[in-house]
Amino acid sequence: MIREARTRTSESYMLGGIDLATGREYNKAVEDQERLDIRASCQGDQEAYRRLVERHQRQVAGLLWRFTRDKGVLEELVQEVFVQAYFSLSGYRGEGSFAGWLSCIATRTGYRFWKKQSRENAHYEINEADAVEQPEDTDEVTPQEAGQVLHTLLAQINETDRLVLTLMYFDGCSTEQIAERMGWNRAMVKMRAYRARNKLRALAEEQGIWETLGWIR
Amino acid sequence: MDTLKQIDRLVSRARQEVVPVVDVADRVLWRIRTAGVGVKPPVPIAPLGIFAGLSAVAASIIVFLAIHAWMAMNNPMMELYRPVQVASLW
Numbered sequence: 012m013i014r015e016a017r018t019r020t021s022e023s024y025m026l027g028g029i030d031l032a033t034g035r036e037y038n039k040a041v042e043d044q045e046r047l048d049i050r051a052s053c054q055g056d057q058e059a060y061r062r063l064v065e066r067h068q069r070q071v072a073g074l075l076w077r078f079t080r081d082k083g084v085l086e087e088l089v090q091e092v093f094v095q096a097y098f099s100l101s102g103y104r105g106e107g108s109f110a111g112w113l114s115c116i117a118t119r120t121g122y123r124f125w126k127k128q129s130r131e132n133a134h135y136e137i138n139e140a141d142a143v144e145q146p147e148d149t150d151e152v153t154p155q156e157a158g159q160v161l162h163t164l165l166a167q168i169n170e171t172d173r174l175v176l177t178l179m180y181f182d183g184c185s186t187e188q189i190a191e192r193m194g195w196n197r198a199m200v201k202m203r204a205y206r207a208r209n210k211l212r213a214l215a216e217e218q219g220i221w222e223t224l225g226w227i228r
Numbered sequence: 229m230d231t232l233k234q235i236d237r238l239v240s241r242a243r244q245e246v247v248p249v250v251d252v253a254d255r256v257l258w259r260i261r262t263a264g265v266g267v268k269p270p271v272p273i274a275p276l277g278i279f280a281g282l283s284a285v286a287a288s289i290i291v292f293l294a295i296h297a298w299m300a301m302n303n304p305m306m307e308l309y310r311p312v313q314v315a316s317l318w
Contacts, residue, residue: 057257064253076247086250093256094263157241180239212231 045109053100063109064093070110071117077181078121080162088124092117115192118178122193125170164214172207175200 045066051059068089075088096116103112152160161180165173178184178192186204190197 057260060260061253061257064256065251068250068252069247072250073247076245082248082250085248086252086255089250090252090255090259093252094259097256097260098263152238152241154241154243154245157238158245161235161238161242181243208232208235211235215231215235 046105049100049103049105049109052097060097067110067113068093071113074114074117074182075121076158077162077177078124080159084124088117088120092120095120114182118174118182118192122170122174125173129170160220164211164218164220167214168207168210172203172210175203176207176211179204 045063048059048063052063071092072085072089075085075092079085079088092113096113099116103109165176168176174193175186175189178189179186184192186200187197189195189204190200193200
C-alpha cells in the first residue's frame with residue numbers, strides 16, 4: 012500500500028505537483044499561469060496570490076486534516092500556511108513544484124501545532140476521540156470513522172513518530188521525502204518509522220480497536 | 229491477519245475520506261494586508277546616535293576623573309600595617 016502511495020506521489024510530482032485527487036486537469040498553461048502568479052505575488056500583486064490560494068487550498072487542507080479533526084482549527088492552520096508562504100515567497104526558488112513547497116510549509120505548520128498542543132498539555136485529541144460514535148454496524152466502517160480511529164491512535168504516540176507515520180500513510184511520502192521535507196536524517200526517519208509502526212500495533216492491540224471495528228476481521 | 233496489515237487497510241479506507249472544504253482566500257489576503265499595516269516604520273537612528281555619542285563623552289569624563297581619584301586614594305588601613313612591616317619578627 013505504501014509502495015502504491017509512493018507511486019501516486021511521484022506521479023503528482025511529475026505532473027507539476029497538482030493534486031490528482033482534485034481532478035484538476037494539468038496542462039502547460041496552468042503551470043505557466045502559476046509561474047506568472049508567483050512572480051506577480053512576489054511583486055505584491057495580491058490578486059495573483061488569491062489565485063494561488065484558491066488553486067492550492069484544497070490540497071493544503073487535505074494534508075492538514077491529518078493534523079487536526081477540528082474544522083475551525085483546520086481553517087486557521089490553512090490560513091497560517093498561506094500567510095507564511097506569502098512572506099516567504101522570495102525564498103521559493105522554483106526548483107520543485109509550488110505544491111511541494113507548500114506541502115513542506117504545511118507539514119511544518121502542522122508539526123508546530125502538535126508541539127504546541129503537547130506543550131500546553133492539551134488532551135484535545137483524546138477528548139475529541141471520545142466523542143466519536145462507534146459504528147453500530149461493524150460490517151462497514153466509513154472513511155470518516157477510519158480516519159478518526161487512526162487519528163486517535165496516532166495521537167497517543169509522540170509528535171515526531173506521529174508525523175513520520177502521518178506523512179507515510181496519508182501523504183504517501185517515502186522516508187527520503189520525509190527526511191528532505193523536515194530537514195532530518197534519513198536513517199533517523201527510517202528508525203522512527205519502524206518504531207512508530209510497532210508502537211501503533213501495540214496500541215491497537217492493547218485498546219482492542221479490532222474488536223470495535225469488527226469489519227476488519 | 230497481522231495487526232499492521234489491518235492498520236494498512238484502515239489507512240486505505242481513511243484515505244477515501246472527504247476533507248472539509250475550506251475557503252481561506254479572503255482571510256489570507258486580509259491577514260497579509262493587516263500584517264503590512266501593522267509593521268511599524270523604521271525608527272530614525274540619528275537622534276539615538278547623537279544621544280549615544282553624548283553619553284559616551286560624559287562617561288569618558290567620569291571614567292577619567294574616577295581613575296585619577298582612585299590613584300590618589302590611600303588605603304586607610306596602611307597606617308595600621310606600617311608599624312608591623314618594620315617590626316622584626318625574631
